[in-house]
Amino acid sequence: MAEFSTSVADKGEVSTIYLKGFLDAHTAPMLENTFSGLVDNKKYSIVVNFKDLAYISSAGLGVFMAFIEKVRENEGDIKLSAMSDKVYNIFDLLGFPLLYEIFKTEEEAINKFRENKNLES
Amino acid sequence: MNFKNANLTKSIKFQAFVGFAIILFFFKLIFGSVDAVFFRILNEIFVILTAAFFILYMFDFIRTKKINPLSLIMNIGILNAIIFALISFSNPILNWIFGNVKERLTKPDLIISIISFLYGFLFISLVSYIFFTFKELYFLKQKKNVSTHFNTMIIFFLVASFASVLNPYPELNYIKTTFVIISVILIIINSIRISWIAFLVKKEKVTLLVLSVVIFILFIVNLANSSDSQLHGQVLLNFSTSLNQFMNLMMIYGIIYFGILFFTTLFHIPTAEAYDRKTQEISSLQYFSKLITQVLDFKELSETVTEIAVKVCNSDASWIIWTENNETNPLANKNIGIIDTNLISDYILSKIMKDTDTKTILLNLEKFEGKGKLAEKFYSFAVSPLKTHNEVKGYLVAAKKNDFIFDDEDKNAMDTFSDYASIAMENSRLLEESIEKERLEKEFDVAREIQRKILPSKNPELESLSISSVFIPAFEVGGDYYDFFELSENKFGFVIADVSGKGISAAFIMAELKGIFESLSKTFETPKEILVKANEILHRTLDRKNFVSAAYGVIDIDKETLSISRAGHCPVLLIRNHIVQNIRPSGIGLGLNFTDHFVNTLDEIQINLEEDDLIVLYTDGITEAKNIRLDDFGSIEFEKILLENSDKHVDEISKKVIKEVTLFSQNISQHDDITLVILKWKQKLNLDGENKWQNSAPQLQTKVK
Numbered sequence: 001m002a003e004f005s006t007s008v009a010d011k012g013e014v015s016t017i018y019l020k021g022f023l024d025a026h027t028a029p030m031l032e033n034t035f036s037g038l039v040d041n042k043k044y045s046i047v048v049n050f051k052d053l054a055y056i057s058s059a060g061l062g063v064f065m066a067f068i069e070k071v072r073e074n075e076g077d078i079k080l081s082a083m084s085d086k087v088y089n090i091f092d093l094l095g096f097p098l099l100y101e102i103f104k105t106e107e108e109a110i111n112k113f114r115e116n117k118n119l120e121s
Numbered sequence: 122m123n124f125k126n127a128n129l130t131k132s133i134k135f136q137a138f139v140g141f142a143i144i145l146f147f148f149k150l151i152f153g154s155v156d157a158v159f160f161r162i163l164n165e166i167f168v169i170l171t172a173a174f175f176i177l178y179m180f181d182f183i184r185t186k187k188i189n190p191l192s193l194i195m196n197i198g199i200l201n202a203i204i205f206a207l208i209s210f211s212n213p214i215l216n217w218i219f220g221n222v223k224e225r226l227t228k229p230d231l232i233i234s235i236i237s238f239l240y241g242f243l244f245i246s247l248v249s250y251i252f253f254t255f256k257e258l259y260f261l262k263q264k265k266n267v268s269t270h271f272n273t274m275i276i277f278f279l280v281a282s283f284a285s286v287l288n289p290y291p292e293l294n295y296i297k298t299t300f301v302i303i304s305v306i307l308i309i310i311n312s313i314r315i316s317w318i319a320f321l322v323k324k325e326k327v328t329l330l331v332l333s334v335v336i337f338i339l340f341i342v343n344l345a346n347s348s349d350s351q352l353h354g355q356v357l358l359n360f361s362t363s364l365n366q367f368m369n370l371m372m373i374y375g376i377i378y379f380g381i382l383f384f385t386t387l388f389h390i391p392t393a394e395a396y397d398r399k400t401q402e403i404s405s406l407q408y409f410s411k412l413i414t415q416v417l418d419f420k421e422l423s424e425t426v427t428e429i430a431v432k433v434c435n436s437d438a439s440w441i442i443w444t445e446n447n448e449t450n451p452l453a454n455k456n457i458g459i460i461d462t463n464l465i466s467d468y469i470l471s472k473i474m475k476d477t478d479t480k481t482i483l484l485n486l487e488k489f490e491g492k493g494k495l496a497e498k499f500y501s502f503a504v505s506p507l508k509t510h511n512e513v514k515g516y517l518v519a520a521k522k523n524d525f526i527f528d529d530e531d532k533n534a535m536d537t538f539s540d541y542a543s544i545a546m547e548n549s550r551l552l553e554e555s556i557e558k559e560r561l562e563k564e565f566d567v568a569r570e571i572q573r574k575i576l577p578s579k580n581p582e583l584e585s586l587s588i589s590s591v592f593i594p595a596f597e598v599g600g601d602y603y604d605f606f607e608l609s610e611n612k613f614g615f616v617i618a619d620v621s622g623k624g625i626s627a628a629f630i631m632a633e634l635k636g637i638f639e640s641l642s643k644t645f646e647t648p649k650e651i652l653v654k655a656n657e658i659l660h661r662t663l664d665r666k667n668f669v670s671a672a673y674g675v676i677d678i679d680k681e682t683l684s685i686s687r688a689g690h691c692p693v694l695l696i697r698n699h700i701v702q703n704i705r706p707s708g709i710g711l712g713l714n715f716t717d718h719f720v721n722t723l724d725e726i727q728i729n730l731e732e733d734d735l736i737v738l739y740t741d742g743i744t745e746a747k748n749i750r751l752d753d754f755g756s757i758e759f760e761k762i763l764l765e766n767s768d769k770h771v772d773e774i775s776k777k778v779i780k781e782v783t784l785f786s787q788n789i790s791q792h793d794d795i796t797l798v799i800l801k802w803k804q805k806l807n808l809d810g811e812n813k814w815q816n817s818a819p820q821l822q823t824k825v826k
Contacts, residue, residue: 025623055751057793058621062666065713069665086753090741094670094689095709098722 023060044076241360505539599794600627
């Protein structure tokens with residue numbers, strides 16, 4: 001079926017995961033691996049860029065739930081960014097905006113992390 | 122009956138043999154010294170009959186055993202050695218015991234007669250046995266029916282032997298000589314065709330070469346030693362001239378046969394290896410073509426492939442380099458360690474042009490830098506691609522140690538063999554896939570069955586509400602759930618939910634949901650309370666990756682109101698006066714959050730119902746239905762169809778929607794469950810005939826805390 005891929009870029013303290021293609025029950029394990037890799041390396045400030053994501057299914061949404069607890073326990077966060085209207089609508093229906101911070105652009109999400117850091121220090 | 126008969130004739134032959142032996146014995150005792158022609162002829166007849174029945178008896182006796190030419194050759198060798206020993210030692214031993222036997226033979230007393238008889242009888246057995254063995258060898262692996270040739274030869278043997286009765290008349294010697302010469306010619310003719318040598322393996326041929334030389338020499342020595350002037354010759358001649366003659370003929374037969382055997386074997390030796398390989402190949406291929414249909418297990422099959430590969434090209438080791446899921450690994454190692462295969466496989470892969478090599482290629486480790494790391498000294502390799510549908514799936518590797526290299530024959534053998542291997546391995550893989558698919562299908566069957574039992578079998582019938590529901594399961598079972606609850610006489614509850622994930626796990630969560638909502642609907646009154654409690658209960662069972670979107674509503678029939686809460690589910694649609702309203706109170710999906718945050722963000726909306734209000738519940742299976750270009754069916758199209766048909770009966774509306782969705786998604790498999798529930802509110806007429814709707818207006822934003 002349709003392809004899915006992820007890539008990670010480190011921007012200072014913050015790591016960005018780029019999603020591309022179709023995220024469903026079959027491709028969700030790939031994203032899980034990506035998250036595992038970041039968490040294992042103690043990178044807890046994560047921004048997910050949805051710019052190239054065409055579709056997300058409920059199994060795909062589950063991946064974010066699987067890691068949020070662990071990340072927040074370690075004073076990090078998963079922030080979502082650059083969603084298309086269609087993808088945002090799916091997140092919105094499920095009430096994700098009440099659980100996650102969702103930004104229009106990746107930069108805004110990264111800046112949010114930096115602001116928080118500055119506030120703390 | 123046959124068996125009995127065979128036994129019977131067998132015992133008759135044995136009795137005849139013993140009988141004639143006894144007659145011969147007494148004849149010898151009584152008439153041993155009489156030198157009349159008549160008695161001599163009688164003597165020869167008795168000897169011949171004794172020998173004949175002995176041979177016949179032996180046929181039956183030995184026929185049952187499986188005949189191996191080498192063991193027959195060994196038999197002849199041993200018999201010859203015994204004859205050699207008897208001839209060599211008879212002279213000194215007999216003379217030592219009995220004095221001058223030669224002289225005593227002319228005037229035999231009882232003891233000499235007995236000794237002479239026993240000696241002669243021993244030779245009857247030995248010579249008969251040799252003759253029998255020659256006969257077996259002669260008929261071994263003969264392609265044509267050659268019994269006439271052989272029988273003619275036997276007749277001349279007998280005549281020549283019997284003609285020796287005329288020994289005392291030198292002027293008639295030419296008769297015997299003629300028959301002996303003809304016999305020798307027949308022996309030569311009959312010995313030329315030795316066809317069984319070809320069927321021996323090289324090792325056996327070498328053994329045979331050595332044996333034939335030794336036995337050939339033994340025959341010559343025995344023939345030379347059994348001349349008439351020796352004591353052995355004297356005793357035997359005295360016993361029976363035909364036996365002596367027959368034995369000489371046998372010795373001549375032996376010399377000729379083994380002489381020819383030696384040369385035939387010698388000429389076979391250079392081609393022995395090639396012949397061996399051909400037979401090996403043929404048997405391997407036969408074996409393998411059977412395997413194609415028999416071996417179903419991929420691992421077992423690959424083990425067999427490498428096992429045969431070793432045989433096919435006489436290599437020391439073999440393994441398969443197999444690529445699956447983008448990982449390339451050696452498998453089914455035969456006679457080689459895993460470390461060696463890993464090292465060599467990498468080297469081989471680096472040397473191979475992936476798509477261009479379709480035939481077996483030969484490689485060696487001359488330029489391989491990691492040579493020193495190998496546990497064993499493998500040097501040359503034959504690498505054959507294993508391909509299906511022109512795609513190379515892996516390589517079959519055969520390896521030889523030290524200085525041995527693969528020749529063209531090996532290469533051809535590997536070519537042919539790898540073709541067979543490819544087919545077999547592809548078959549086995551396809552079979553495994555189809556078994557796995559079948560297993561999955563069974564699993565989905567079970568899940569669909571669970572789902573079918575959980576969902577309401579029919580819609581409730583209410584005076585003030587007409588209800589239509591459609592559920593179309595996806596092949597993989599999406600976990601959609603809906604249900605109706607008649608809470609009391611004037612309250613009606615409904616729920617729609619979608620479990621994340623698919624298959625049997627989703628079906629189980631669905632079953633759990635049914636239990637939760639069944640019981641909660643009886644205890645709690647408002648949709649918000651019910652969803653909050655449901656979330657609490659799910660906390661205990663859902664793992665973090667799973668969640669459930671749900672919407673719960675209660676219709677108060679007396680008050681004509683609808684209360685709704687939504688936990689992450691698609692909006693509930695209200696269609697009134699040809700306008701679609703999305704009823705979308707705030708709320709997080711069940712199982713996503715278990716704190717107060719969930720409770721605080723969950724809203725409940727109350728709506729006053731009006732005549733012909735349509736309440737539409739659905740799951741994303743409708744709006745996310747895909748067409749062949751992977752476009753969504755979409756909520757706009759969905760609402761448009763609902764609007765266009767809102768005046769019709771609920772069943773017709775849902776039929777229309779499903780028809781449009783099906784048309785949209787034709788030629789593409791349905792990837793999620795589709796659930797559509799439509800409720801149509803019918804004005805409840807009060808007894809006084811007053812229409813309540815006149816006073817009501819939509820109050821969508823009413824929040825109940």
